Amino acid sequence: MPLLAAAVCGLLFSLATWQVLVRGPLLRPDHALSRALVRSVPDSVTERLSDLGNVPVAVPVLVLAVAYAAWRGRRRAAGAAALAMALVPALVIPFKQWTARPGPLEPWAAGYFPSGHTATAAVAYVGAALLVRPYTRRAWPTAAALVLTAATAVGLVLRGWHWPLDVLSSLLMCTPLLLGVRWAVRLSPRSTRRSSG
Numbered sequence: 001m002p003l004l005a006a007a008v009c010g011l012l013f014s015l016a017t018w019q020v021l022v023r024g025p026l027l028r029p030d031h032a033l034s035r036a037l038v039r040s041v042p043d044s045v046t047e048r049l050s051d052l053g054n055v056p057v058a059v060p061v062l063v064l065a066v067a068y069a070a071w072r073g074r075r076r077a078a079g080a081a082a083l084a085m086a087l088v089p090a091l092v093i094p095f096k097q098w099t100a101r102p103g104p105l106e107p108w109a110a111g112y113f114p115s116g117h118t119a120t121a122a123v124a125y126v127g128a129a130l131l132v133r134p135y136t137r138r139a140w141p142t143a144a145a146l147v148l149t150a151a152t153a154v155g156l157v158l159r160g161w162h163w164p165l166d167v168l169s170s171l172l173m174c175t176p177l178l179l180g181v182r183w184a185v186r187l188s189p190r191s192t193r194r195s196s197g
Contacts, residue, residue: 002179002182005175005179006175006176006179009172009173009175009176010172010176013114013173016165016168016169016172017095017099017113017169019165020099020165021098026165027165030165031163033164034104034157034160034163034164037157037158037164038104038105038157038158038159038160039159039160040158043159045155046154046155046159047155048155049151049152049155049158049159050152050155050156050159050161051155052151052155053116053117053120053121053152055120058121058124058125058152059120059124061124061125061128062085062124062127062128065128065129065131065132066078066081066082066128068131068132068135069081069131069132069188072135073188074131074134074185074188074189075188076184076187076188077131077181077184077185077187077188078131080181080183080184081123081128081130081131081181081184084123084127084174084177084178084180085120085124087177088116088119088120088123088174089116091173092114092119092170092173093116095113095114096110096111096112096113096116097111101113101163103161103162103163104160104161105161112161112162112166113163113165114166114167114169114170114173115156115166115167115169116170117156117161117162118149118152118153118156118167118171118174119170119173121148121149121152121153122149122171122174123174123177125144125145125146125148126145126146126149126174126178128141128145129141129142129144129145130142130178130181130182130185131185133185134185153167153170153171
């Protein structure tokens, strides 16, 4: 099932990329939705939401989770999460250069597809949640990660820094990476480290 989900995400991401490259019909509803949403919420709010996807904000969350998981003996899972984050710029930057998509409010600029902030937020927050959830045995890490990722994506669209298709495509691109982290977490042996006291 995870392989099927990864394949479907890859197929949908390829379709979105193709539509951006050929300026296909999928861009019409994308533009219409963007026009309806941009600046419908004050910039002071949407900018703060968008900032959740900044590297200095999101990546330290994952670094702490990676360190904790490694300390607890789940080095394979920690390594998988670190690799997933390293792959984000390796995937995002070439696609930005290749598609050269202009932004909603900056038609003279290029490099908006896919959204790097959305990808960073998704891999950092969801990756961190996957690493710490075995120790909490509760759903709140996953819920918090999804809220933070969604807030980033919504902020980027409402502020006009990205088209809706940019952020959706980033989520499609990152899903296989996160499925890989989830697989590594499940394969990692349970910690033998005992708590002192």
